[in-house]
Amino acid sequence: xxxxxxxxxxxxxxxxxxxxxxxxxxxxxxxxxxxxxxxxxxxxxxxxxxxxxxxxxxxxxxxxxxxxxxxxxxxxxxxxxxxxxxxxxxxxxxxxxxxxxxxxxxxxxxxxxxxxxxxxxxxxxxxxxxxxxxxxxxxxxxxxxxxxxxxxxxxxxxxxxxxxxxxxxxxxxxxxxxxxxxxxxxxxxxxxxxxxxxxxxxxxxxxxxxxxxxxxxxxxxxxxxxxxxxxxxxxxxxxxxxxxxxxxxxxxxxxxxxxxxxxxxxxxxxxxxxxxxxxxxxxxxxxxxxxxxxxxxxxxxxxxxxxxxxxxxxxxxxxxxxxxxxxxxxxxxxxxxxxxxxxxxxxxxxxxxxxxxxxxxxxxxxxxxxxxxxxxxxxxxxxxxxxxxxxxxxxxxxxxx
Amino acid sequence: xxxxxxxxxxxxxxxxxxxxxxxxxxxxxxxxxxxxxxxxxxxxxxxxxxxxxxxxxxxxxxxxxxxxxxxxxxxxxxxxxxxxxxxxxxxxxxxxxxxxxxxxxxxxxxxxxxxxxxxxxxxxxxxxxxxxxxxxxxxxxxxxxxxxxxxxxxxxxxxxxxxxxxxxxxxxxxxxxxxxxxxxxxxxxxxxxxxxxxxxxxxxxxxxxxxxxxxxxxxxxxxxxxxxxxxxxxxxxxxxxxxxxxxxxxxxxxxxxxxxxxxxxxxxxxxxxxxxxxxxxxxxxxxxxxxxxxxxxxxxxxxxxxxxxxxxxxxxxxxxxxxxxxxxxxxxxxxxxxxxxxxxxxxxxxxxxxxxxxxxxxxxxxxxxxxxxxx
Numbered sequence: 001x002x003x004x005x006x007x008x009x010x011x012x013x014x015x016x017x018x019x020x021x022x023x024x025x026x027x028x029x030x031x032x033x034x035x036x037x038x039x040x041x042x043x044x045x046x047x048x049x050x051x052x053x054x055x056x057x058x059x060x061x062x063x064x065x066x067x068x069x070x071x072x073x074x075x076x077x078x079x080x081x082x083x084x085x086x087x088x089x090x091x092x093x094x095x096x097x098x099x100x101x102x103x104x105x106x107x108x109x110x111x112x113x114x115x116x117x118x119x120x121x122x123x124x125x126x127x128x129x130x131x132x133x134x135x136x137x138x139x140x141x142x143x144x145x146x147x148x149x150x151x152x153x154x155x156x157x158x159x160x161x162x163x164x165x166x167x168x169x170x171x172x173x174x175x176x177x178x179x180x181x182x183x184x185x186x187x188x189x190x191x192x193x194x195x196x197x198x199x200x201x202x203x204x205x206x207x208x209x210x211x212x213x214x215x216x217x218x219x220x221x222x223x224x225x226x227x228x229x230x231x232x233x234x235x236x237x238x239x240x241x242x243x244x245x246x247x248x249x250x251x252x253x254x255x256x257x258x259x260x261x262x263x264x265x266x267x268x269x270x271x272x273x274x275x276x277x278x279x280x281x282x283x284x285x286x287x288x289x290x291x292x293x294x295x296x297x298x299x300x301x302x303x304x305x306x307x308x309x310x311x312x313x314x315x316x317x318x319x320x321x322x323x324x325x326x327x328x329x330x331x332x333x334x335x336x337x338x339x340x341x342x343x344x345x346x347x348x349x350x351x352x353x354x355x356x357x358x359x360x361x362x363x364x365x366x367x368x369x370x371x372x373x374x375x376x377x378x379x380x381x382x383x384x385x386x387x388x389x390x391x392x393x394x395x396x397x398x399x400x401x
Numbered sequence: 402x403x404x405x406x407x408x409x410x411x412x413x414x415x416x417x418x419x420x421x422x423x424x425x426x427x428x429x430x431x432x433x434x435x436x437x438x439x440x441x442x443x444x445x446x447x448x449x450x451x452x453x454x455x456x457x458x459x460x461x462x463x464x465x466x467x468x469x470x471x472x473x474x475x476x477x478x479x480x481x482x483x484x485x486x487x488x489x490x491x492x493x494x495x496x497x498x499x500x501x502x503x504x505x506x507x508x509x510x511x512x513x514x515x516x517x518x519x520x521x522x523x524x525x526x527x528x529x530x531x532x533x534x535x536x537x538x539x540x541x542x543x544x545x546x547x548x549x550x551x552x553x554x555x556x557x558x559x560x561x562x563x564x565x566x567x568x569x570x571x572x573x574x575x576x577x578x579x580x581x582x583x584x585x586x587x588x589x590x591x592x593x594x595x596x597x598x599x600x601x602x603x604x605x606x607x608x609x610x611x612x613x614x615x616x617x618x619x620x621x622x623x624x625x626x627x628x629x630x631x632x633x634x635x636x637x638x639x640x641x642x643x644x645x646x647x648x649x650x651x652x653x654x655x656x657x658x659x660x661x662x663x664x665x666x667x668x669x670x671x672x673x674x675x676x677x678x679x680x681x682x683x684x685x686x687x688x689x690x691x692x693x694x695x696x697x698x699x700x701x702x703x704x705x706x707x708x709x710x711x712x713x714x715x716x717x718x719x720x721x722x723x724x725x726x727x728x729x730x731x732x733x734x735x736x737x738x739x740x741x742x743x744x745x746x747x748x749x750x751x752x753x754x755x756x757x758x759x760x761x762x763x764x765x766x767x768x769x770x771x772x773x774x775x776x
Contacts, residue, residue: 249411260776273776277765280774284709285717288691292417299418309682377683378676382656385671 016242033077062298087118179227201338253320462527469525477522494646506568540759542767584621641714
């Protein structure tokens, strides 16, 4: 078996056989983890829907789950999926779609294996929902770009080797047309990462200050001025990453709520019971909706349901954790620790209910506010008229800020 | 999260999409219903003495075979499943079609569990119409009260059942007479068989009238082994698809209207307050679709998760359909409050549906037991 043969219509059984053959050759218990991951990438069993030579076999997207499950069952090492969620979920598809062949080979292998963590340098203090209004500038200087500006809400920046960056390369063009998309070396001079303390007390995200950072032109993804289209592609993958997926019953915020309900009958009242049951039903409905979305995607009919799933999960997380605090009574008034620190990437379900209540306030803001997502549904799904845009055709430099 | 408490296991989800066969079936039903029963025809019928469109029902059952879908071929049906039944329900809900489909679904589910194959085949073929004489608001998960008794333990019935759906044109009534027995009663075609008096009530939902049925020495055939609760559960699962179709129709009509209607020099559809309401409704409908499909697939496959699936679909579907119908009327403004506009047909259907086969509250109370979230 070589890494580049890609038979047409590669099916689940073919893949299972390849995984089995791979595991026979590379025993997870005796192979060094990074070596194992590099070999898995080379065998095309990293992300099977990627092209041959880039960690995949050109197989159907829906077949990945079974491959991952087979590796997990065999005790194969993980590629730091939680730490590298931005890299795997957003940077990789963008690099694949817009990168050159040499960019593919430069970044995708170490991204997939988790050797290099990635972060996303999009939002700015002055550009949140209106991302296209961002002000970070990139000025051409020979074969390089000189970047100045400030990014915010950058998760993983303190771990990241690489960042995907949108910057303004033409301030005299209307805002969507003056942007370009780069990959920035987070170890380059002029890149400063600072923790950003949030309402939970900790610093989960970062501010990233870019001062005369020099980026070689061969680290640009897409054409000069095409940055908005590239960024849109990245963000489309973000909504899929946050919204879709297969989940067990009672997963998410309803899980700890239901567990607490079962453990504390003394806290039950008719009013709380009604709220408990409504949230259970809504969570189950949301779960089935996500399952159905996954089935549509697997069947090659991606639906626009992703935006809706995200709106719903944000609300359910908030309402479930809020009800959980009410069930706790006096304990609902206590908070574990407001000390500023860097949180570990971990399962939210293990955190204190009060922490979750606070953290989940961000769910309806991060990755597209629920209000913007309602616009998306209204305009792209229902075909309703777009919001009036006074800034669409005005040079960015002339916009009021 | 505490590890101590048990959480419900996750049953296999199964296929929640529509098959090509299901889409073909949908297209056939929609084409027939749009031609034969557009909303103005449905509305006009509500002012007549013939609230049921018997001609449409005849064509649906005899040309498309909608009454026999869940009945095996060897028992006189089409050998499809409750999934296909649910697709038909979506289309009939979308049109508020005044035909006895839901009652037939419950009756069929009941007969499938008995040896009444001759009657089952006749119902499947649309030659006969059966209704289950249970009060319309009774849902699965609670015992059905027996209000009809066998005189002296024999085969003459005495008693009354109020608020029966789809009994206006039924020629046979299936009457629970104990926890496990039903009486099969010949009801005649025009109001009453021997000892049976049917009174059609003025009903909130003008397109699905209620009937009060009185038995006074009505001759009956007693059939054992009937699972009324299961039949009601199938009914609730299928009703969720009817609610889905209705909600989709309300959203589509409202979107079309808001695009066309201008005030203050702008299309109403350009106002963010209204766009967000419609977006929320669309999100809710995607969920109703997923829950209804899951209930239909559990019904079709005899999944042990059907009680949960039906309760979730019914509790959620009721609220979504009602939201859709109420929002639709509100967003249509004054025109939506007029008799000449169809919004009230959907509102009345949705409001009534939210009580049929158990209210949302009933289904949540049932769920509380099923998923171990006690009061």
